[in-house]
Amino acid sequence: MRGGVGLRYGVLVLLTVMILVPFVGIILAALHPPGAQLDGLSIPDRWSWESFALAWQQGNFTALMRSSVLIAVFVVPLSVVLATLAGFGLQILKVWGNKTLSFAFVMGLTLPIEVIVVALYFNLREVGLTNSYTGIILAEAALFMPFGVYWMQTHFSNIPGELVEAARIDGARDMVVLLRVLLPISWPALTTLSVLYFMWSWNQFMLVLVMMQDPERRTAPGGLGLFVGQYTTDIPLLAAACLIVVAPIVVVYLIFQRSFVSGITQGAIKG
Numbered sequence: 001m002r003g004g005v006g007l008r009y010g011v012l013v014l015l016t017v018m019i020l021v022p023f024v025g026i027i028l029a030a031l032h033p034p035g036a037q038l039d040g041l042s043i044p045d046r047w048s049w050e051s052f053a054l055a056w057q058q059g060n061f062t063a064l065m066r067s068s069v070l071i072a073v074f075v076v077p078l079s080v081v082l083a084t085l086a087g088f089g090l091q092i093l094k095v096w097g098n099k100t101l102s103f104a105f106v107m108g109l110t111l112p113i114e115v116i117v118v119a120l121y122f123n124l125r126e127v128g129l130t131n132s133y134t135g136i137i138l139a140e141a142a143l144f145m146p147f148g149v150y151w152m153q154t155h156f157s158n159i160p161g162e163l164v165e166a167a168r169i170d171g172a173r174d175m176v177v178l179l180r181v182l183l184p185i186s187w188p189a190l191t192t193l194s195v196l197y198f199m200w201s202w203n204q205f206m207l208v209l210v211m212m213q214d215p216e217r218r219t220a221p222g223g224l225g226l227f228v229g230q231y232t233t234d235i236p237l238l239a240a241a242c243l244i245v246v247a248p249i250v251v252v253y254l255i256f257q258r259s260f261v262s263g264i265t266q267g268a269i270k271g
Contacts, residue, residue, distance in 0.1 A: 029239035038235045051240035055227070059241055063216050064223040068248075071136055071219060072201040079141045079148055079197050080190060086145070087152025088178050092164060102153060108146030117210050124211065131213045139211065140201055148193055155189040156182065191259035199249050220245045 025041045032038060033048045055061070086105075090098045120139060121130060129135030159182060167181045183190070205221045212218050215226070224245050231237050253260065 026239045026242060029235050030243050032236040034237050035234055036236050051236040052244065055237050055240040055244060058231070058237070059223055059227045059244075060216070061220065061223065061241075061244055064218060064220045065244075065248075067133070067217050068202055068219040068221075070133060071140070072198050074133075074137045075140045075144070075201045076194050076197045078137070079144045080194055082141065083145060083148025083152050083193065084178075084183075084186075084190070086149040087154075087156055088182070090149070091153045091156040092177070092182070093174060102150075105146045105149045105153075109150065111146075113143060113206060117206055120207075121210050130211050131217070133217070136208060136211055139207055140204060143207070144197055144200060148197070151193050152186075152189065155186060159185065188259050188262040191256050192262075195252060195256050195260050198252055202249055 021041070028041065028043060029038055030051050031047050031049070032042075032044045032051065033046060034051050034054050036044075089095045090102055095101075124130050124135045124139065129138065163181055164177055167177045172180070202219070203221055204219065205225065208219045208222045209225070212222070215223070224241055227241050228238060231241075
C-alpha cells in the first residue's frame, strides 16, 4: 500500500516538474535584456523587465488584448446561457427528439475547426459578418456549444429528480425550476464551464486568423503568431510576448481555482 502511494506521488511530482521546468525557462528567458543570446535554461546576469515593455509596444498588445477581452466577455456568458438552456431542455424537460439531439451534440465534439473554417468563412461573408467582432463571437459560441451542452446535460442528469418533482408539485414552472432550484446548486459546473470557455476563446487562433483580416482587430494569440515571425531570433522578446498572452488565463484560473477544481471533481465522481 505504501509503495503504491509513493509511486503515485512520484509520478505526480515527475509530471509537475515536466510542466513547470519549461514554464520557468520561459520566465527566466523573458527576464533577460532584449537581444540577449541564451543557452538553455540560464539565470539572467542582469534581471530586466525591458523585454516585456518592448514586446508590448512592438506587438501592439494594447489593441490585441482589447480585442481578446471584448470577444471573451461576450462569448463566455452567451455560450454558458445557451448551453445551460439546451442541457436543461434535453435532460430535464425531455424535449421531443432529445436523444437524437444529444447524439448530434456529442458528434459535434469530434468536428475539428480546421475542417469547417473555410466553409464558415464563406457563409459568414455572405451575411457580412467577416472581419467583425460579431462574426467571431457567434462562430466561437457555436463551436463551443457541443461541449457545453454535453457538460450541462451530464450535470443535470446527476441532480436527483426528486428536487424537480417537488418544485413542480409546488406549482413551479419550468423556468422557475431552472432559476431557483437547479442553478443555485450548479455554480461549480457553471464556473468550470465558464473558465474553460474563457480559455478556449482566448486561445482561439485559426478562426480569428481566417475571419479577421484587420491586424488591429485580431486577438492576442493571432498577434503573437505574427510577432513570432518578426522576432524569431530575439528569445527574450518572444518569451515576454508569450507570457503576456498567457497571463490572463493564469489570472482567471487562480481566481476561480476552487470552483473550477470542485466542478471538475464533481463531474469525475458523479459522471
